[in-house]
Amino acid sequence: xxxxxxxxxxxxxxxxxxxxxxxxxxxxxxxxLLTHGFxxxxxxxxxxxxETLTTLWKVPAALPLVxxxxxxREGLLYGVNALAxxxxxxxxxxxxxxxxxxxxxxxxxxxxxxxxxxxxxxxSTLRFFPLLFAEIEAVKETQRLRGLALEEMKALERVKSYxxxxxxxxxxxxxxxxxxxxxxxxxxxxGRGVRTYLHESRLGAAEWLVIAASAGLLALGVGxxxxxxxxxxxxxx
Numbered sequence: 001x002x003x004x005x006x007x008x009x010x011x012x013x014x015x016x017x018x019x020x021x022x023x024x025x026x027x028x029x030x031x032x033l034l035t036h037g038f039x040x041x042x043x044x045x046x047x048x049x050x051e052t053l054t055t056l057w058k059v060p061a062a063l064p065l066v067x068x069x070x071x072x073r074e075g076l077l078y079g080v081n082a083l084a085x086x087x088x089x090x091x092x093x094x095x096x097x098x099x100x101x102x103x104x105x106x107x108x109x110x111x112x113x114x115x116x117x118x119x120x121x122x123x124s125t126l127r128f129f130p131l132l133f134a135e136i137e138a139v140k141e142t143q144r145l146r147g148l149a150l151e152e153m154k155a156l157e158r159v160k161s162y163x164x165x166x167x168x169x170x171x172x173x174x175x176x177x178x179x180x181x182x183x184x185x186x187x188x189x190x191g192r193g194v195r196t197y198l199h200e201s202r203l204g205a206a207e208w209l210v211i212a213a214s215a216g217l218l219a220l221g222v223g224x225x226x227x228x229x230x231x232x233x234x235x236x237x
Contacts, residue, residue, distance in 0.1 A: 001091065004087075004088050004095065005091055007095055008094060008095050012098075017133065018094075020136065021094075023162060024136060024162060024165070025087070026159055026162065027162060027163045028086075030159070032083055033080070036079030038069045039069070044074050044075045044078050047078070048074050053075060054073035055070045055071070055073075056076065057070070059071075094129065096126060097129055103198065105119075105123060105126070106120065106122075108207075112203075124180065128173065135169050
């Protein structure tokens with residue numbers, strides 16, 4: 001995750017964009033940590049091979065529903081691990097979108113013999129990320145125009161406010177997806193890879209070097225995962 005963050009900053013990804021991404025995902029990350037820290041007991045025991053987990057804090061038994069639940073050290077660390085994996089994926093997406101033309105990406109995937117339909121689905125997904133964050137900014141501006149000062153709120157109130165943004169953003173994304181479907185049907189989209197392309201994409205020595213290095217790192221990771229305990233929790237898969 002740290003390497004992806006450094007790569008994003010080095011590639012010139014706007015820090016405001018990265019900050020917005022962290023803010024929007026904060027409620028999800030908090031939920032992730034609480035879920036794994038308190039309730040993912042059996043799975044964490046299986047991964048670590050431990051019979052009991054280290055308790056960091058216990059909810060008073062008098063509280064309804066969650067009374068007696070314990071926050072475990074191993075569960076919290078597993079939540080941090082899941083959070084880091086999720087954040088790595090979210091950081092890789094803008095690293096690709098902001099540094100590579102989507103058209104060039106599609107043509108490059110087709111040159112690598114990736115089925116055109118799969119390449120088109122991937123490119124369409126990547127195009128949605130900037131639209132999604134633009135939709136979030138539009139909803140925030142609408143809230144400001146209605147007198148909701150996010151900057152003056154306390155941390156907890158701000159988190160609740162960001163959580164309320166999810167509903168209009170999801171509805172707007174669904175509407176855009178329906179529009180894309182109508183446009184594709186109107187243009188008789190078939191998904192055939194045999195076609196002409198406006199942009200030509202040729203893989204040079206640098207591109208083949210990156211592909212080879214990525215494949216080597218993947219093979220190294222799989223090898224370490226199978227032969228050692230370096231990339232997995234102690235006690236089993």
